[in-house]
Amino acid sequence: MARIRLGISSCLLGERVRYDGGHKRDRHITSLFVSHVEWVPVCPEAESGLGVPREAMLLEGDPGAPRLVGRESGRDYTETVTGWARRRLPQLAAAGLRGFIFKSRSPSSGPADIPVRPAGDGPGGQGKGIFARMVMESLPGLPVTDEERLARPAAGESFIESVFVYDCWLGSVAGRESARALARFHRQHRHVVMARSVSHLRRLDELLARAGNRRVADLQRCYLEILAEAMAVEADRDSHARALADIAGGLVERATPAERHGLEAAIARFRRGSVPPSLPRLLVRRLAFRHEPSMLRWHYLQPPLAEARLRRRHRSVYENIT
Ligand code: SF4
Known part of the structure; x- marks a missing residue:
């Protein structure tokens, strides 16, 4: 089976590219995706020539278009990183990425909620890392996350x-x-x-x-x-129950009373949290198989095998830490 290609911040794979010469290896990520993913690691600060070790950075100025500056020196590194990124982005576009896992809280790589220090009397606030923003703008539709969100x-x-x-x-x-x-x-x-x-x-x-x-x-x-x-919106139990009920609505008229009762009860129990989502999905799939097989082409009912495996594995890899 062909592996999905995902971009990832290099330090999450254990590469020693951080400002202090260290890494931020995330063993949950590697064990979750092992044998399913081909990684495309990127470290914007090291690859743009800022060196390892280097000064720690922060974002400063307008939260909508912040500058990347040295925490101690105040030196502006924005052009160094964005100039390199403009050359690197076409290669990433050609790599056929299906998603990107960024390092959270990084002024270069963090995809959201990065503190932006006010410049002068400006308001400051929160923004996106300089490189993460450029990736998101140049590859519209690319799913992105960071290691903290991925763990939920x-x-x-x-x-x-x-x-x-x-x-x-x-x-x-x-x-x-x-x-x-x-x-x-x-x-x-x-x-x-x-x-x-x-x-x-x-x-x-x-x-x-x-x-x-x-x-x-x-x-x-x-x-x-x-x-x-x-x-980018997270599905929750209620919203899944809504989608399942909508699909079931198109099938129950053709179902036997016992099938109808079983399905409605499973959706209600799923909504209350007493059964996992796999149970009502399985019942809906069975009904679809019997009465409307074309529905089995729907992604929600029949996701690709690799997706179904990864979602199951996500529950087991992260269950002890969330
Ligand atoms: S967070 Fe980004 S810039 Fe910092 S070390 Fe990791 S990959 Fe490099």
Whole structure:
């Protein structure tokens, strides 16, 4: 089976590239993804020539467009890192990444919530790491997370699902200029989106319903933008129960009274937290197999095997630390 390619901050793999010459190896990440992923490690500070060891950095100025400066010297390293990143990003785009796991709290690599020190009388606040921001802007739709978010059950499983949905997007829609391929993708992924955000699903429905003569490439760009926003929302128990109930609604009329009762009871028990999500999903899959086999092409009901394995493994790898 082909391995998924993920970008990762080099220090999380144990490379000694941090400002103090150390690393931040995360054994949970490597044991979760072992044999499923080909890593593309990147350290923006070391690779841009700032050296190891080096001065510790922080973000300063406008939180929307902060500068990367030395913590002690105040020296501005922004151009060094962004100039290097502009040359490195086309290589990352060509690498076919399906996601990126960044190092949290890093002024270069952190994807969110990085403190930004005010410059002069400015307000300061929080922003994205300088390199992480450039990755997100140049690869729209790429699922991103950091090692702290990945460790949380709902956020970690949501990231894994996002990686495989993005893989489907790249494999079946991107670069094809086909309205039919986009419509098929939407049919097969609508319950994945529903489990994240009903309002985003409505926006996608409307976008396609009002497509008219709009250029397919333009439609794809807007679709991916909304999809990426939706996939950044974490699914929770209630939202999964909503998606399952919606799928079940299309099947129960054809089900026997016993099947209907069993499914409704399983969804209710899942909603209360007394059974895992696999039980109602299994019952829905069985009903679909019997009454509407085409539904088994839906990503939500039948995710790729590698995704299902990784989601199961996520629960076992992180269960003792969350
Ligand atoms: S957080 Fe980013 S810049 Fe810092 S050592 Fe890790 S990979 Fe390099």
